[in-house]
Amino acid sequence: xRQPVFINSCPLNNPFPSRLRGFAGCLLCSLLLIAATFCPxxxxxxxxxxxxxxNVDAISADFVQEKHLPILARPLxxxxxxxxxxxxSLRWEYTSPVKSVLLMHDGDARRFVQSDQGLVEDASVxxxxxxxxxxxxxxxxxxxxxxxxxxxxxxxxxxxxxxVPKDAGMARFIQRIELFMSDRPGVIEKVMIFExxxxxxxxxxxxxxxxx
Amino acid sequence: xxxxxxxQPGITLRPRPSTVTLYYVINLLNIxxxxxxATLGFIVLLLSACTHMPQIQPADADRQSRIEACCQSHFLQxxxxxxxxxxxxxxxxxxxxxxxxxxxSTADASIHCVLMTLEGFVLFEAVDHGRVSVxxxxxxxxxxxxxxxxxxxxxxxxxxxxxxxxxAGKFEDNTDGCRYQAPQNRTVDLVELADGGWRMxxxxxxxxxxxxxxxxxxxxxxxxxxxxxxxxxRNAYRLSMTLVEAIQLQ
Numbered sequence: 001x002r003q004p005v006f007i008n009s010c011p012l013n014n015p016f017p018s019r020l021r022g023f024a025g026c027l028l029c030s031l032l033l034i035a036a037t038f039c040p041x042x043x044x045x046x047x048x049x050x051x052x053x054x055n056v057d058a059i060s061a062d063f064v065q066e067k068h069l070p071i072l073a074r075p076l077x078x079x080x081x082x083x084x085x086x087x088x089s090l091r092w093e094y095t096s097p098v099k100s101v102l103l104m105h106d107g108d109a110r111r112f113v114q115s116d117q118g119l120v121e122d123a124s125v126x127x128x129x130x131x132x133x134x135x136x137x138x139x140x141x142x143x144x145x146x147x148x149x150x151x152x153x154x155x156x157x158x159x160x161x162x163x164v165p166k167d168a169g170m171a172r173f174i175q176r177i178e179l180f181m182s183d184r185p186g187v188i189e190k191v192m193i194f195e196x197x198x199x200x201x202x203x204x205x206x207x208x209x210x211x212x
Numbered sequence: 213x214x215x216x217x218x219x220q221p222g223i224t225l226r227p228r229p230s231t232v233t234l235y236y237v238i239n240l241l242n243i244x245x246x247x248x249x250a251t252l253g254f255i256v257l258l259l260s261a262c263t264h265m266p267q268i269q270p271a272d273a274d275r276q277s278r279i280e281a282c283c284q285s286h287f288l289q290x291x292x293x294x295x296x297x298x299x300x301x302x303x304x305x306x307x308x309x310x311x312x313x314x315x316x317s318t319a320d321a322s323i324h325c326v327l328m329t330l331e332g333f334v335l336f337e338a339v340d341h342g343r344v345s346v347x348x349x350x351x352x353x354x355x356x357x358x359x360x361x362x363x364x365x366x367x368x369x370x371x372x373x374x375x376x377x378x379x380a381g382k383f384e385d386n387t388d389g390c391r392y393q394a395p396q397n398r399t400v401d402l403v404e405l406a407d408g409g410w411r412m413x414x415x416x417x418x419x420x421x422x423x424x425x426x427x428x429x430x431x432x433x434x435x436x437x438x439x440x441x442x443x444x445x446r447n448a449y450r451l452s453m454t455l456v457e458a459i460q461l462q
Contacts, residue, residue, distance in 0.1 A: 067332040071315055071324050073293050073459050076332070097456045098297040100309070100330055113309040113330070115299055115452070122309050173333075173350075201332045 058085040061208040070198050265419035271381040279380040283390035287372040291317040295456040303447045373400050
């Protein structure tokens with residue numbers, strides 16, 4: 001029986017191979033960490049970051065995500081909102097261009113995507129990536145960058161943290177992550193995730209609220 | 213019923229009965245001589261024979277040219293960037309949602325495709341300039357067959373079959389449309405639906421349906437805001453593609 005080749009080799013049965021571990025989680029963690037920890041003037045040392053981060057219990061923020069690729073005539077823009085509460089509850093929601101909600105709580109992760117039938121669970125998303133990184137969120141919120149098994153962290157000036165993959169395999173897919181804080185204490189400015197120099201994701205945050 | 217194309221007088225548009233008969237005989241002999249695998253082939257043959265590629269009644273010359281023009285209007289011309297949210301429904305009811313970016317050019321029949329997670333992480337990137345080249349792929353997305361399958365899907369959805377229209381007229385279900393000859397001895401039927409949408413079906417050389425596309429009526433840019441691609445077989449899948457943006461490039 002002849003079939004489209006795609007039928008016999010469809011990798012969507014396992015669309016999130018282990019290589020992906022950490023990416024989405026690191027993305028989320030980066031955002032949360034910044035939202036939780038950065039204020040101008042105190043991000044000079046890991047100790048000061050840890051001290052400030054210890055005061056944050058919950059975070060919410062709007063975000064605009066731009067995906068830049070050489071193939072794109074203009075970047076893809078997504079918008080959404082995130083909510084986080086210690087120790088491990090996260091709602092990561094896209095409102096456009098397609099509505100989707102990622103829920104993580106107590107080590108379990110589920111994603112729902114808007115479809116003709118309303119919000120439908122995206123069963124393919126086993127979310128190992130999220131579950132793998134979830135335990136790290138507390139560490140990041142605690143300002144413990146240097147404990148991260150995936151990335152080497154370094155401070156640059158007073159408003160930037162650079163994360164570089166420790167593993168060469170990971171580096172093939174994520175070259176580096178740059179975290180920036182805004183001038184307003186406790187408010188993030190942006191996160192840059194570089195897959196290569198001309199392929200990167202920029203996330204800009206607004207309306208950030210951190211509760212102690 | 214007359215089934216001869218006005219373009220190719222004397223050529224039947226039915227699904228090659230002589231070929232099917234020959235295949236039947238060969239498989240019958242194989243059953244006798246080669247046991248299990250031949251039996252399996254025979255079963256496949258019977259299943260294929262049960263499917264039905266509809267006949268088309270060619271229209272008169274004036275109407276035929278109008279139908280052909282209408283069919284050709286379904287396909288994009290020039291260079292386009294298309295971004296879709298793709299909901300893939302797989303065998304067993306599992307679903308996955310991805311973002312797909314396609315840059316295609318009808319001038320040189322090239323395709324550049326990127327698949328990424330909703331969070332923007334690139335899972336797969338490949339180009340097809342007559343030969344498929346994978347630039348970036350995670351694990352099973354790196355399978356060459358997957359890349360070829362993706363390109364076949366894209367080519368089916370967005371490119372007018374290069375071998376052209378062999379008949380334009382009325383199908384058995386009373387819809388007007390066109391029959392194309394496609395590479396690999398395939399046949400593609402395209403019909404415009406009553407609501408302005410389109411349905412396109414691809415058959416193999418034995419008249420067995422491979423892919424079916426259903427498209428909503430085109431938007432102001434001439435691009436359908438929603439496509440559904442269905443592929444049958446043991447590991448059938450269904451892709452529901454919602455247009456995020458379409459940009460005509462220079």
